[in-house]
Amino acid sequence: MGGTRNTCLEALLAEFGYTHEQLADEVNRVAERLLGAPANCTDRHVRRWIAGDVRLPWSRYLLPLQEIFGRGPEAMGFVPRKSSKPLPSPVGPASVKERSGVQRRAFIAGALATTLGIDQTPGHGRLGAGDIDRIQGTITRLDAHFNGLGGGALIDVTVDYLSRLEHALDHCTYSERVERGMHRAIAEVAACAGWSAHDCGQYEKAAHLRNHALQAALLSRDPVCVTRAWSDLAAQAEHAGRPAEAARINRAALSERHLRTRPLISSLLNARLADCLAQTGDLNGMGRHLAAAERTYDRANTTAAPSWLAFLTPAELSGLGAIAHQSAGQYRxxxxxxxxxxxxxxxxxxxxxxxxxxxxxxxxxxxxxxxxxxxxxxxxxxxxxxxxxxxxxxxxxxxxxxxxxxxx
Missing domain, CATH: 1.25.40 (Serine Threonine Protein Phosphatase 5, Tetratricopeptide repeat)
Structure with missing residues (x-):
């Protein structure tokens, strides 16, 4: 049996000119932009909200609705559960420009933490393979958010998640295989946090997080994690004005045997090495490694790429080429x-x-x-x-x- 009809939400649809299908599409679009993951909303969800069958939508729907209409749950006719945690204040259409960048990032950070369920990270008991799978799913969504919108709203979320994963590692029981999986997850989250800090201009914090990622990667004994960590430290050295050091790290990473079967990572390392060589004046080396980046990319299976490499597309290769030529002074x-x-x-x-x-x-x-x-x-x-x-x-x-x- 349906509940009391949600006339508030029904009136908002009429005021904003949405049909049920259009609102569902907008919820999905906003969820993808804000949270880095689709909400999979349909017109059926909207009809159930209006009919009163749902007293309070799940946060993956509710947060986009707050963004779309600029109202809290009660103002949209919903009834918060007594056990529900307060959700971030909405950023409505009329108020977006009035809020500072810090407020905006705080809103998105709160939305991300709620949607990803970071506060549900196990803190005691026994961890199993299912827990590792859920953690990897969260990491995939974190990577998607960074690739989509940047690190400003992500830095606090990733650092908090890192702390929770380390607490689980210290206070839970697990098998040796799960332990390696936890170290791998910590390395991946630390790497994402490092790039988020870098995106915010917090370079000392980025360096600390990248060293943390390398330590966890070594403990995981996962060669891909280790190579990623070294690559990020090379990027750190290059940004700090040490391109020769960055070039040495990238060359060492490229020499790893496991990269023979991982052309996508090799492509990224070659492109980054090309920029380092351009900064040291080795333009021939720059050209060789840009060409190598393209060759290795052409034989990569991009559909099976890990989430942190999702950004490496033909467009990104062109962009990395632009950066290398800029370093070489070849502006045209x-x-x-x-x-x-x-x-x-x-x-x-x-x-x-x-x-x-x-x-x-x-x-x-x-x-x-x-x-x-x-x-x-x-x-x-x-x-x-x-x-x-x-x-x-x-x-x-x-x-x-x-x-x-x-x-x-």
């Missing part, structure tokens, strides 16, 4: 690669689209094309992107372009 070629990356980039990679858009504007600015640079930069869509590093670069390139005669 770099610009062509960046433009190609933007043309090939899939819609789901909102963060990377903003990143390469900023890179394109920087390259145009470096060539003295101030008006084009400003036009490129002001056309970049950053809605939903939570990367303070990208935002800061965008603001700098616009200011520099305008100071040199670009349009206001």
């Amino acid at each position: 070629r770099a610009e062509a690669h960046a433009a190609q990356a933007l043309e090939l980039l899939e819609e789901r990679f909102t963060r990377n689209r903003a990143y390469y858009g900023v890179l394109l504007a920087e390259l145009q600015l470096a060539q003295g094309e101030h008006e084009r640079a400003v036009a490129t930069a002001t056309g970049i869509r950053t809605v939903g992107v939570t990367s303070p590093r990208i935002t800061a670069r965008l603001e700098r390139v616009i200011a520099a372009g305008r100071s040199e005669g670009g349009p206001p």
Whole structure:
């Protein structure tokens, strides 16, 4: 038997002009953007909410509804369960621009933690293979969120999750196989947290988390985890202005025997090594390794890629080529690669689209094309992107372009 009809929600649909099908589609779209995972909402869900059959939707539906309508559960006609934890305050359509970036990231972080069920990480008892599978599912969604929107809202979530996994490792019982799986999970979460910190400009924290990831990877005895950790430390060294050190780490990682059957990882390492060599003035080496990155990518099975490598697409290879040519001072070629990356980039990679858009504007600015640079930069869509590093670069390139005669 149905409950009391939810006339509040019904009125909101009429006010915003949604049909049942359209609202379901919008819930799915917003869930993918906010949470990095589909909600699988259908018009049947919407009909049940309006009929009163559901007193309070699950958080994977409720959080997008709050975002869409800008109202809390009660204002949408829902009745919170007595045991329910308070959900993050909604960011409504009229208030998005009024909230600071910090508030926005806090909202998304709260939504992510709730949806992923991080607070349900086991804290005692015996861990089994099923627990490892659930943890890996959470890691996959964390990686998808970073690849989609950036690390701004993710840093606190990943660090919290890291702490909970380590608590489980210290206080639960498990087999040797599960122990290795837990170390692998900790390495993966620490790596994701490291990139999130890097995306926020917190470079010391990123370095600490990446060292943590390497330690856990070594304990896991998983060669892919170890290679990933070394690759991230190479990226850290390169960003710190030590490209020769970064090149040595990447070369050592590329020499690992297990990479003969993992061309996708080899492709990434070759592309990153190419940039390091460009910074040291070895342009021939840069060219060789960019070519090697393309060759190895062509023989990779991308459908079986781990979640942390989902970003490595033909568009990303073009983008990495742009970065290497930029380091070599070859701005025209770099610009062509960046433009190609933007043309090939899939819609789901909102963060990377903003990143390469900023890179394109920087390259145009470096060539003295101030008006084009400003036009490129002001056309970049950053809605939903939570990367303070990208935002800061965008603001700098616009200011520099305008100071040199670009349009206001």
